Amino acid sequence: MIELRNIAKYYRTGSVNTYVLRRITLDIREGEFISIMGPSGAGKSTLLNIVGMLDDASEGEYSFLGEPVHQLNEKKRASLYKEHMGFIFQSYHLIDELTVYENLETPLLYKKIKGSQRKSMVCDTLDRFQIVGKKDLFPNQLSGGQQQLVGVARALIANPKLLLADEPTGNLHSAQGKEIMDLFKKLNEEGTTIIQATHSETNSAYSRRIIRLHDGWLESDE
Amino acid sequence: MIRNYLTVALRNFLRHKGYAAINIVGLAFGMASCLLVLLFVWHELSYDTYHPDHERLYRISTMGGTEADVSLIAGCSENVTPHLRENYPEVEQVFRIQPERPRTVRFNDQAVQVDNIKYAENDLLTMFHMPVIHGSSTGALERPHTVVLTRPIAEQLFGVDNPVGQTIQIDTAHYEITAVVDASPTNTHLKFGIIVSWSSMQESDWRHSWDGGFFKTYVKLAEGTDPDAFESQIATLIHEQIGERLAENNRQAILFLQPVSDIHLYSHCRWEAEAPGNINNVYIFSVVGLIVLLIACLNFMNLSTARAASRASEVGTRKVVGAARTQLMGQFLGETLLTALLALAIALLLVDVSLPAFNGLAGTGYLFADVFNPVMMMIMGGMVLLVGGVAGIYPAFVLSSHRPAHMLRQTNAGHFGGRNFRRAVVVIQFALAVIMIVGTMTVYKQLDYMREQPLGFDLKQKLVMEMPRGAVTFATHNTMKYEFTNHPAVTAATFSTSVPGRWNYQWRCFPTGEAETNMHTINWYGVDRDFLESYDIELIAGETFLPDCRGAMCEGILLNEAAVRTFGWGSIDETPGKHLWAENRPVIGVIRDFHLKGLQSPVEPMGMFIMGEDFRYLTLSIDVNNLRPAMTFVQETYDELIPDELFNFFFLDEDFDRQYRAEQKLGTIFGAFALLGVMIAGLGLFGMASYSAQLRTKEIGVRKVLGATVGNVVNLLTREIIVLVVTANALAWPVAYLAADEWLATFAYHTSLGWMTFAWAALSALAVAVVAVGYQSFKAARANPVEALKYE
Structure with missing residues (x-):
């Protein structure tokens, strides 16, 4: 599903290139549940962003479902992304001005899904995550766990093949974190490919493959 | 999708009410002033363009005088019209008009004073756009003693x-009303109250002469006529008739055409029907209106951009959930366009509210509905598109082009906003504001200067009555003066053909025995013997009129210093004893120059003679401490002596001040716009300050933890603004100086540009800026540092 070949990412500071990622080569098949681990600054988020097409690699090749992502233009990449991926963030990134219902609806709007179908999809999702009672609340009226639940719901509403999660439980209590991880596990069993970046050994225990990064190098893949 | 955008836009408005209000209201004020200026410009440019086939309407004017002293006169000999009618097939229609003095008009026991009475021929009614309300325009002005009323007079x-068929009385004569037409619009140079048929005009020697007799004459050329060819055909018409006499005196009288729609702005002939407009003012006001709009637009752009930058996270999130770049651009552009549209709505409201005041100031008669003509609508649409588009394009492009990973990481949105761009905006805004403040202050300084300059005569405590024609004769004028001074509060009375600030005779003369090329146009006042003393005009050489002269003894004339200079006589003391053509009158004395007109123009050569007829103005010197009894006495005396006419008077100082009406108007408009501009700029700065204080919350927190006092922090936040405003001043001063200097140079007598003007402009701009920023800075500086640092 995902093939990374010699992916590198650096930032230019003055005349020196500061590397965040170095020569990462990685294959990920459909249905996997992967944790990317490593200390702060190891390049976890960067790798996740590149895989999620939120950022470009400086060097190397990346193909997703057989499409050479590094050669695609913005429009093609956006449609590929829109079709197949969902993203979850440590700090949720919900749109503050929109209610829970409207936040869930937004990705569907961008996918140009018709009104009635959109409505039923949002209602199904609200049901599935048991947040029907919160649908008219704004993000700042929810607890962190509840906000992340909405974030997960939003990421999953269009049934993506691949779920990317960047420290999904980083801002949550352990109980709330466990709920999210149990949810991930269930989703993976239903067929969704999941890649999460995490610090937590507890969280990584849910996954079946652990990739460790250190100073931008791929240290181990088990 | 649209609903989603609208929801976000609306909730953003509500969440940042203050910001949204500043943004929208500022823009609305800018748009409103721009719309008002547009209305003014539109009005000025629309003069006499509403007549049917207006591009074929021309006035025939005369270029007369000698080669050394050419003057353009708004009219031509009365004989031109019949000549054109008979001999020129390309003249489709032609008419003459001649203004009459203000008269009392009566019907039964009703009486009104009508200022705008004109004699005219029937073609006027069909050549010019004059909707008939009662009666018919056909032949309405053919017979003698018929009149056409305009609606206000009729009402x-x-x-x-x-009233058609009724008879009214003007002075002592009776006239039959043949039609009523609509009131003259404000945008015509020919305005009417009552139109009297041409054939009713009194016959006299000076009519029907090819030489002189300047009657305003209008022609409509047949379709397809080349106006240039026609003009060259008629140019020498007068010379063909009386060429010899003109050549004898070395004079010329060339006819030329003026398009009717150009008269208001471009014609500066002698004896125009009304004071012409000024194309320069049209330019000045357009620029000023645009400046205010520009300041408001910059604000709008600046604040929109700043706000958009703080929405980086929303943009990132939208990208993450699948927004394409074009969709985001659409969202931001849509939002700014919507805001601009809202501002336009408020601007229209402001226009509606300020329209009466505007009409008074600009001399227009706009209704609110007039704002919605197609051209204005297009301009408004363009304004919204431009303002909304430009303000939206920056965030639309910049924000939507970043990779989402950057956007989401962005904690300090300020980096997106382009600090230098914002600094530049503040500098430009304040520079424009400073230019306008300097402009306003210069106009008022010049007005004060002109009003305070000694005029060379005594303007104060003078009540002037304009006497009806024929009410006073040489035989009765002394008795009348005696009657009016028979009260302790009336200290003097004097008759004259003119008073300063009003129309006066202008005749050409040359010194007897000198070359005819030394012929010049001289302003003439016919006066009685008390005039010099009453007006306190100084005699500096020779002697004044003899107290009791008869016949030839009264022929002596007085000239002013300017006239002595004009004739090139050099010495004032040697002037008495010279003689002036045409009647070979002896110059008996020289008077000190005094201002006949406002100080815009230099003192013109003028002369005085003892009047024998045309007792037009009676000036009474009044003791203002006893104004009320004096007024009662004057009115009663008037009613007793001239019972048939309405009592009409003015105070000389007030009347003379009308010379400065154009400058007063300019000052008021400039002042209003300058105030608006400064306010909008200040408002924008206030918005920006609150925004940047918010951005720098963390920095301020850290500084306070490290021991910065409130004073240090306020200083930190305001220092930059002060630097920007000072820069703005440095940029604005040269521009303002040049513009103000150029404007002042158009006045014959003008004030100087003191550094105080610039200092005040700088200070007021600085004060506005410091107040706008200070409050926010102080608030930010007073905040608890722990609050600030908790943010991260």
Whole structure:
């Protein structure tokens, strides 16, 4: 599903290139549940962003479902992304001005899904995550766990093949974190490919493959 | 999708009410002033363009005088019209008009004073756009003693009744009303109150002469006529008739055409029907209006951009959930366009509210509905598109082009906003504001200067009555003066053909025995013997009029210093004893120059003679401490002596001040716009300050933890603004100086540009800026540092 070949990412500071990622080569098949681990600054988020097409690699090749992502233009990449991926963030990134219902609806709007179908999809999702009672609340009226639940719901509403999660439980209590991880596990069993970046050994225990990064190098893949 | 955008836009408005209000209201004020200026410009440019086939309408004017002293005169000999009618097939229609003095018009026991009475021929009614309300325009002005009323006069005398067929009395003569036409619009140089048929005009020697007799004459050329060819055909018409006489005196009288729609702005002939407009003012006001709009637009752009930058996270999130770049651009552009549209709505409201004041100031008669003509609508649409588009394009492009990973990481959105761009905006705004403040202050300084300059005569405590024609004769004028001074509060009375600030005779003369090329146009006042003393005009050489002269003894004339200079006589003391053509009158004395007109123009050469007729103005010197009894006495005396006419008077100082009406108007408009500009700029700065204080919360927190006092922090936040405003001043001063200097140079007598003007402009701009920023800075500086640092 995902093939990374010699992916590198650096930032230019003055005349020196500061590397965040170095020569990462990685294959990920459909249905996997992967944790990317490593200390702060190891390049976890960067790798996740590149895989999620939120950022470009400086060097190397990346193909997703057989499409050479590094050669695609913005429009093609956006449609590929829109079709197949969902993203979850440590700090949720919900749109503050929109209610829970409207936040869930937004990705569907961008996918140009018709009104009635959109409505039923949002209602199904609200049901599935048991947040029907919160649908008219704004993000700042929810607890962190509840906000992340909405974030997960939003990421999953269009049934993506691949779920990317960047420290999904980083801002949550352990109980709330466990709920999210149990949810991930269930989703993976239903067929969704999941890649999460995490610090937590507890969280990584849910996954079946652990990739460790250190100073931008791929240290181990088990 | 649209609903989603609208929801976000609306909730953003509500969440940042203050910001949204500043943004929208500022823009609305800018748009409103721009719309008002547009209305003014539109009005000025629309003069006499509403007549049918207006591009074929021309006035025939005369270029007369000698080669050394050419003057353009708004009219031509009365004989031109019949000549054109008979001999020129390309003249489709032609008419003459001649203004009459203000008269009392009566119907039964009703009487009104009508200022705008003109004699005219029937073609006027069909050549010019004059909607007929009652009667018919066909032949309405053919017979003698017929009149056409305009609606306001008809309503004053007859209410809503149809007055056609009734008879009114003007002075002592009776006239039959043949039609009522609509009131003259404000955008015509020819305005009418009552139109009297041409054949009713009194016959006299000076009519029907090819030489002189300047009657305003209008022609409509047949379709397809080349106006240039026609003009060259008629140019020498007068010379063909009286060429010899003109050549004898070395004079010329060349006819030329003026397009009717150009007269208001471009014609500066002698004896125009009304004071012409000024194309320069049209330019100045356009620029000023645009400046205010520009300041408001910059604000809008600046604040929109700043706000958009703080929405980086929303943009990132939208990208993450699948927004394409074009969709995001659409969202931001849509939002700014919507805001601009809202501002336009408020601007229209402001226009509606300020329209009466505007009409008074600009001399227009706009209704609110007039704002919605197609051209204005297009301009408004363009304004919204431009303002909304430009303000939206920056965030639309910049924000949507970043990779989402950057956007989401962005904790300090300020980096997106382009600090230098914002600094530049503040500098430009304040520079424009400073230019306008300097402009306003210069106009007022010049007005004060002109009003305070000694005029060379005594303007104060003078009540002037304009006497009806024929009411006073040489035989009765002394008795009348005696009657009016028979009260302790009336200290003097004097008759004259003119008073300063009003129309006066202008004749050409040359010194007897000198070359005819030394012929010049001289302003003449016919006066009685008390005039010099009453007006306190100084005699500096020779002697004044003899107290009791008869016949030839009264022929002596007085000239002013300017006239002595004009004739090139050099010495003032040697002037008495010279003689002036045409009647070979002896110059008996020289008077000190005094201002006949406002200080815009230099003192012109003028002369005085003892009057024998045309007792037009009676000036009474009044003791203002006893104004009320004096006024009662004057009115009673008037009613007793001239019972048939309405009592009409003015105070000389007030009347003379009308010379400065154009400058006063300019000052008021400039002042209003300058105030608006400064306010909008200040408002924008206030918005920006609150925004940047918010951005720098963390920095301020850290500084306070490290021991910064409130004073240090306020200083930190305001220092930059002060630097920007000072820069703005440095940029604005040279521009303002040049513009103000150029404007002042158009006045014959003008004030100087002191550094105080610039200092005040700088200080007021600085004060506005410091107040706008200070409050926010102080608030930010006073905040608890722990609060600030908790943010991360």
